[in-house]
């Protein structure tokens with residue numbers, strides 16, 4: 061079929077947003093591994109990816125589902141230790157170990173999600189701390205989980221998928237990126253599905269949802285399961301790709317709060333919020349350290365810096381809650397809307 | 407969707423063929439029967455020995471001053487409150503405690519006095535939630551976009567559009583429900599209940615807070631729904647004019663006691679009602 | 690029976706547990722005060738405990754006399770409570786309870802960080818002049834310190850009770866706690882009442898900070914008493930002072946007994962989660978805790 065020049069052709073309808081995402085993805089896959097230094101990958105990109113994924117998992121439960129959890133780090137720990145033990149004891153391949161780890165985290169997530177069927181609000185939030193403390197206790201107490209290592213810290217197995225060696229920074233980055241992109245796509249499908257609508261219905265008015273026939277119990281438990289599974293995979297990335305050790309210590313209450321802060325700052329009930337929030341949480345301490353070493357030339361010691369970081373982080377949280385409860389995501393939304401308006405006019 | 411109204415009208419002519427399923431109009435069993443319902447909150451006796459029935463296809467009003475127990479009664483039927491005594495019988499099944507989570511499956515739908523919509527969802531999603539109870543496709547099928555899930559949600563979307571067009575809110579389906587005017591939200595609440603094609607519909611003050619025109623529109627919708635589908639309706643409403651005009655029978659509650667029950671004409675004449683409730687207006 | 694050494698030991702453990710339960714309740718009461726008026730679960734209560742203790746110790750170490758240090762800290766804590774109410778809570782006043790909770794989470798970071806930036810991070814010893822020597826009653830040994838702490842806690846609860854029964858502000862507090870809207874309608878000044886309550890919570894934090902600080906040393910980990918108080922809080926019910934005390938006792942006793950009799954079988958260290966498990970089991974039966982107001986939504 062030939063098109064003569066004078067026949068008007070409707071311009072192809074392109075989805076700008078999808079195009080933008082594709083471009084972003086292309087940069088992340090093709091450009092970043094080439095130009096990013098090992099330092100940037102190891103100190104910024106890997107923790108960013110792991111925490112984004114954890115934030116995404118928590119956002120599903122808390123942002124979309126309205127069930128506040130203060131125990132995210134516990135599920136990161138479950139994921140990391142489960143993957144480690146499946147590989148160690150059953151000798152399964154890494155991809156299978158990740159699937160099994162996600163399943164384990166999901167199962168434990170359902171167990172600790174059971175109280176949500178009876179409890180609401182703060183009573184539930186506090187009870188999720190039980191998961192945090194119990195899991196951390198069990199992993200520290202029973203050295204079986206860390207293969208009886210004296211220190212409780214074990215080196216993560218080499219990252220290999222099939223015959224691909226991913227142990228170098230670039231490889232670990234691509235490994236993490238693949239998992240994050242794949243799971244993000246799944247979450248996108250979930251929140252757009254009827255089940256995702258049910259989740260928001262339960263969050264917005266649980267009683268009304270029940271009366272009109274939304275399966276509230278199932279919705280909640282499935283949310284706990286999927287959220288925990290995702291956070292579990294985030295734990296695998298954290299331990300395998302970022303730290304390269306498996307240890308309970310880093311999966312503490314502060315980490316759980318960190319994940320919660322990510323979604324508050326980034327934007328509850330949005331997908332991009334988890335990424336924006338994680339970016340801020342990861343980059344902000346580095347910026348702070350740079351600034352202070354630049355401004356005070358090493359007069360500020362690391363301990364003080366940590367405290368300043370804590371204070372500023374707390375202030376940021378409060379500020380966001382007061383001034384922009386919809387987080388960075390809303391700010392970005394306004395910015396792009398303005399940009400689009402300018403483009404259309406210009 | 408101008409075809410909708412036609413289809414609904416056709417459904418009225420030939421019961422059973424429309425988008426709404428038709429209540430078991432052929433059987434004489436009541437759509438709902440309450441027997442000896444008692445309910446108290448601490449010292450307050452909200453309902454005292456209430457017996458009450460609704461025939462298929464009937465618009466059954468409940469009136470009474472604020473705090474009389476009208477909403478409590480609907481909440482007992484919905485399974486939100488547990489009656490201290492008495493039974494609720496729906497479609498031949500008797501319950502000491504209504505299971506709120508199975509209400510929709512039993513064929514009962516309701517609206518709420520203080521809107522209980524989901525503000526984070528669009529009007530269409532709110533209405534589609536009314537179909538969640540009969541949805542068959544699971545999460546996995548939905549996420550993978552299997553054809554069964556896709557055609558199911560296409561069918562749901564179609565039903566949502568039909569109901570919305572019928573109620574005149576087709577234009578706002580994609581808006582977040584929290585951004586809609588109050589009167590429209592009331593219609594969305596009604597649509598969410600109607601889309602489930604219930605046999606019994608309970609409307610708790612559907613016209614409260616509406617303008618005169620909106621009220622008239624709502625009244626017309628309620629009557630049209632009943633006429634065309636033959637479902638039974640419990641209507642709680644303060645506007646006596648509307649109640650008298652719409653309902654087949656009226657029950658009057660006062661302080662948790664049913665003080666009168668009958669046709670609009672009987673209620674208008676009932677001395678007890680005039681004293682307790684209509685008194686102020688009659689005087 | 691009483692002379693069976695095992696039983697004596699068990700009683701001793703239980704009594705010790707009850708006494709430390711009082712210490713838990715002490716922190717939990719600070720939460721209850723604020724929850725009752727503002728509907729906020731104030732996670733920063735632990736940070737306030739740390740801040741109070743750290744301020745007091747640092748003053749004493751700078752040769753400020755004991756009572757003067759108490760007075761100054763009291764003023765600072767009251768000021769802090771008041772400032773929090775004004776700058777954080779009030780701008781969020783019409784937002785969801787969960788938002789407020791997250792704000793107090795941020796607040797706890799701010800206060801913890803600030804306390805240590807101001808006073809340093811080293812561990813301070815806090816000596817209240819109470820001996821820690823155990824004494825014997827009917828064959829069981831009780832720590833003097835724990836007993837004094839319990840007495841102080843009891844005194845504080847009595848003062849609070851009297852305050853709420855007999856003072857104007859206290860009575861208006863109760864009115865607000867019972868029905869915020871009605872209280873506003875009859876013209877109670879909500880702002881002043883909440884300011885007062887936050888002040889009171891600051892004072893409670895000081896008492897808890899002194900007692901806990903004397904026990905554990907004053908350092909960052911003091912703010913973690915909040916994690917001990919939370920299960921007490923949910924077990925008792927967020928809005929009940931009596932609940933906080935009863936739950937404190939229940940958790941204190943069962944936790945110590947479990948540590949002694951159950952701990953050895955699972956490798957010990959169970960106190961990090963045991964209280965939560967106890968609270969959870971009770972919550973599954975009573976979702977609003979032992980004494981909490983039952984939440985009934987109206988539709």
Ligand SMILES: Nc1ncnc2c1ncn2[C@@H]1O[C@H](COP(=O)(O)OP(=O)(O)O)[C@@H](O)[C@H]1O
Nearest residue numbers: 447450452472473474475476477478985986987
């Ligand atoms: N959840 C509840 N908790 C306590 N009291 C309630 C509750 N629901 C209703 N009541 C009381 O029951 C009585 C009847 O209330 P309601 O059924 O809402 O009346 P109506 O809908 O007729 O205005 C009132 O005294 C009301 O205060």
Ligand SMILES: [Mg+2]
Nearest residue numbers: 476477478519
């Ligand atoms: Mg009512």
